[in-house]
Amino acid sequence: MTTGVDAGLTTRSPRRGLTAAGTTVMVLGLVAGWVVVYSVSLMGALWRFREPDAPAPTLSMGDQWADLAVGAAQVVVGAVAIALVYFIRRRKLPAVWPARSGTARKAALTWCAAIGAASASLLVLSRLDIVRFSFSVPASVESDWLAVVSALAVGLREEPILVALPVLLLVGRLPIWAIMALSATMRGLLYMYFGGGGFLWALCWGAAAVWVFYRYRRLWVLIAIHGLVMNIQVLDRVIPSENAATVLQGINILILFAALLWWLAPRALEAFLPNTVAVRYGDTTVETTPMVAEVVLNPEKLDPDESRREPPVKP
Secondary structure, three states: OOOHHHHHHHHHHHHHHHHHHHHHHHHHHHHHHHHHHOHHHHHHHHHHHHOOOOOOOEEOHHHHHHHHHHHHHHHHHHHHHHHHHHHHHOOOHHHHOOOOOOOHHHHHHHHHHHHHHHHHHHHHHHHOOOOOOOOOOOOEEOOHHHHHHHHHOHHHHHHHHHHHHHHHHHEOOEOHHHHHHHHHHHHHHHOHHHOHHHHHHHHHHHHHHHHHHHHHOOHHHHHHHHHHOOOHHHHHHOOOOOOHHHHHHHHHHHHHHHHHHHHHHHHHHHHHOOOOEEEEEOOEEEEEOHHHHHHHHOHHHHOOOHHHHOOOOOO
16 A cells, blocks of 8 residues: 555656756757857867867968858857747746846956966966966968957857856756856867867866856856957957067956956955954945954944943933
8 A cells, every 4th residue: 555655755756757857858958059059169179189289270261251150150049049048937047046146347357266266277287297288379360350350259159158058048957066067068178179278277267157157147247258358369460569469468367367366365364364254334344353343333432431431321
């Protein structure tokens, strides 16, 4: 005879099984779509990974226009997929996705800090010969301006499909760390033309991009940083100056590592000054020591003799 508990389990188990199967199908569909949409980039990355010493490709004007056409198709596919998934899940998302918090500035600084940390770690690993990171030789192109447009638009080509779509599709169905791992792996494979170090590098900041979007919900910040900060060196192609490459590389380093310092500084202070507390005064959070906190919470403490000179007034 089946007990009530057993009956409840038998009625719920098929539902859980169908949910798990549906999530698996979604993940496989997402990966299959990624392979199709980025097939050209994926094959090029894997080829360069296997042939790191191969000469740089030469792109004609037709090749460059074809690359821009593929990029435009990726942007359209990403926009349509995001809109469709959001329309289908618009009623369930508020229950499984925390409310947006933080400013666009904080989102930008957080992701720049993650990119800076990944770059610094990769530099150490490559210097120790633990991983290989080889800067690919820039392709010879017929039009420098088309090369600039293609590089600055890379955020539009990657962030919607590799960040926004996985989160919108899988949030509430998979834990956020699993979505981060899936997206970061797909991203890392596209950057294997730098070698194994390129995979690890993109894996780190690719996972951070998912978390930043999940937390701050500002996709345009990721798009802008990827195009204007990470690829700022491409402007060297159209700036008539011998020092342009050095200056642009310096700007890139300054932005990323300044953001990393901004992110690390308060956490380092927290670690070395454990007695520091956060006091919320109105709408502002002030970091203070316990003594200063007492003054903030009790302003009369500013003058310890004040209470002795004047007796308290009775209501």
